[in-house]
Amino acid sequence: MRSTFSVENRDQVVEAVAWAAAKEEPLEILGRGSKRGLGRPVQAAHSLDLSKLSGITLYEPEELVLSARAGTPLAEIEAALDAENQMMAFEPADLAPLLGTETGNGSIGGVLACNLSGPRRIKSGAARDHFLGVESASGRGEIFKSGGRVVKNVTGYDLCKLLCGSYGTLAVMTDVTLKVLPRPQKTYTVLILGLDDATAVKAMSRALGSPHEVAGAAHLPAALAAGSQVSYVAGAGGAVTALRLEGPGPSVEYRCAALRRELADLGETEELHSQNSLTLWRELRDVRPFWTDNDRAVWRLSVAPSLGPEVVAGIAEDEAFYDWGGGLVWLALSADGDAGAARVRDVLQPLGGHATLIRAPAEVRAAEAVFHPQDPAMAALQARVKEGFDPRRILNPGRMYAGL
Helix, strand or coil, rough: CCCEEEEECHHHHHHHHHHHHHHHHEEEECCCCCCCCCCCCCCCCEEEEECCCCEEEEEEEEHEEEEEEECCCCCHHHHHHHCEEEEEECCCCCCCCCCCCCCCCCHHHHHHHHCCCCCHHHHHHCHHEEEEEEEEEEECCCCEECCCHHHHHHCCCHHHHHCCCCCCCCCEEEEEEEEEECCEEEEEEEECCCCCHHHHHHHHHHHHHCCCCCEEEEEECCCCCCCCCCCCCCCCCCEEEEEEECCCCCCCHHHHHHHHHCCHHCCCCCCCHHHHHHHHHHHHHHHHHHHHCCEEEEEECCCCCCHHHHHHHCCCCEEEEEEEEHCEEEEEEEECCCCHEEEEEEEHHHHHCCCEEEEECHHHHHCCCCHHHHHHHHHHHHHHHHHHHHCCCEECCCCCCCCC
């Protein structure tokens, strides 16, 4: 019979994990459950629910640092930051609607466990780059700490980097500390209309290589642009390439005008201000173009930007859009059979890159490699790391790779 351990403090986490280790009973680690459909299905008789392990424990806006318990809702943290006109610069994605759950229900621990980062990653780095400190319980039921409130406090092994992106397979995070940054005064977006995928990637490369400090570069083909909530994008009548500029008002206005002049040879340009600009980048961050068609599998491909259009063409699928200057491709395929896994892997193998199956039926995620297959040396290294943190294999077993 499946049971759920609902914990409210660190001691209860340790007690639950120690019991599971002693009994060799696997646990499914849950923050608030919004990303339960991400990764391979966990085969566990029990769940460890961290949703009551919640609350901001420290926030010093003048020091640009925030600490919170792992189950704290992302919405609560964002509200506290908004009140001080600050933000998490890695722009954490809310994938809950894409995965079929309620928007705004993710936890900060879940974001870090999955290393979820949005369009600003190309400028500000990933979630792990802003992860300063952590307190966790290993699979032995032992508490350990790493890092601190400032980067210079990180000595020895930087376990924050290791845990970030481990999907709860190495340890149960109980408290986390993040670096935060001031929110930009203005956010404008330059739109280039009507470009094909290959030309759009060249345009994004030009923009990112310019001195104008572009903080986001994405491309929506015509069919996906038409579904945007931003009227300028939906009514463009074709593909839309978006370039974000942020900062003080006069600087953003100057850089926006200069960038439009420099890219005028590529086609017609427009610009978005204020709320329209914020809405567009929120749509891209949360993969909104693929929210509605839940019958399709969604892949996340990481490739060399110049190869993105070639990869999409090789997979023979036109329902795709690009972020990170073309280096991140979101792709929707039929969920039938292997959800396109063989086709995706075959195309990527000679070109390089990684593919992650973000959304698919549970039976497909159980049968196929959700994360990119590892070479033998990397698989052996990951197995040794797992052995060091969770020798009994009780924490989210099989979430990333079978047997781990």
